[in-house]
Amino acid sequence: MRLQNLEPFIMHTLRIIGAGIKGIDHFTYEAIAHCKNTKQILLLGTIDGINRFFLENNLFFEDISAYYENGALDSDNYRKIKAKVLDELKTHHDVVLIVLGHPRLGVTIVQEFQQEKLRHNFQLHVMPGISSFDTMINDLAMDPLEEGTAILDANRLILYDYHMDPCLNYFIYHVCSVGNSYTDYEAPEANNATQFLKQKLLKHFPYGHKVFLVTSTGTNNDTSTILQGTLHQIEQLFKNVTFASSLFIPAILPKKSQINQEFYQHMMNHVL
C-alpha cells in the first residue's frame, strides 16, 4: 500500500492596508499593528516618510512599485502585482500589502483577491485608510451629504451612459485615463480621450457650468491644488491633469417644483 505524503494544510493570510493619502501621517495604528504581526510587507506606491518610520520601528518592506509599469496595460500590471503577492504568500504564509488611500475605493486587485481567496486558499483582511475622497472633501471644505454626492469612475460613467442629476455634486475619478487602459502616468494627456467626457457632461450640465480639477498632494506639507474651469473649456483644464487628479462638479440647486411638498410640510410641522 502506497502512503501519500500529505503536506500540512496551512491557511495563508493576506492583509491589505490602506496607507492614506498624505504620507506616513495618515498611517493608522491598526495598520502599524498588522505590519508588526506579519511575515512579509509589500509596498505598492510611494509614501512620504515611510522609510524613516519603518526603520524606527524595526520594520522592513519590499517595494513592489516597479511592477506598476508606465506604458503597460493596466490589467497586465495588476496581474503581475497579484502574482507577486500570491508568490510571497506561498513563501511567507502571512503577507501585508500596503496600497495608497483606501483599499476598497477603486482598487481592482482587492476586488479580485476578495473573489479568489477560496481558490488560492487564504484569509483576507482589509484595513481601511483615509481615501482621496476624504481629502478632497476636506480640501474643498464641503460636506458631501449636504446637497448629495455621487462618486464615479470616468470610464464607467461614459461606457454605461449613467443618468446624471445636476442637483448632485459629482466626483469623477480617473479623468487622467479617459478611454485609455494603459498606465500612462508619465504623460497622461497624450492618450486621454477627454472629448468623450466633455460630450457626456454636456448632456447633463449647462455649457458654462464651473468645474474643478482637484489634484491631491502626497505629503502633509503641501495642500492640494484646485483649478477652476468651465465645462466648455474643459480641455484647457485637462492640460494639467495627472494621476492625482479628479474632477469635481458642484451641484446646481434644485427647482422649487422638485420639492416633495407633503414631506416638506411634515418636516416643517415637526421642526418648528
Place this chain on the structure above:
Amino acid sequence: MKPFDSEKGKIDALNLSGPIPIVHPRLIRAVPANISKVIENFETVQTNNEENNQ
C-alpha cells in the same frame, strides 16, 4: 464668470529630474470586469425580443 488662466494654473506635479514617485497610482481597471456580461445580457434580451416579435 472667472476665466481659466492656463499659465497661472499650471502645475508641476511631477519631479521630472528623477524617478517619478508613484504617489497616486490608478489601480482600477479602465474596462469594468462585468462589461462582457452586460453585452451578453443585451444580446440575449435582443434575441428574445426578436423571437417574440415573430
